[in-house]
Amino acid sequence: MAGILNSAGIQPEPVRLEISCNGTVDGDSIAGDITVQGTGPFPFDGARADGLQPAGGRAGR
Numbered sequence: 001m002a003g004i005l006n007s008a009g010i011q012p013e014p015v016r017l018e019i020s021c022n023g024t025v026d027g028d029s030i031a032g033d034i035t036v037q038g039t040g041p042f043p044f045d046g047a048r049a050d051g052l053q054p055a056g057g058r059a060g061r
Contacts, residue, residue, distance in 0.1 A: 023032020033041035
């Protein structure tokens with residue numbers, strides 16, 4: 001299992017928005033939350049499509 005955390009700021013006029021992503025990768029699955037400044041978290045989840053491998057062709061298990 002691996003954790004991910006990423007954040008970015010974008011500045012559409014006239015306000016700056018902070019967006020953060022916090023999640024966990026477990027085998028072929030990913031789940032977590034995306035938070036946009038001033039809102040609550042938005043959950044996300046997903047699974048690797050059949051037949052696809054991670055970048056570099058390594059099996060991530």
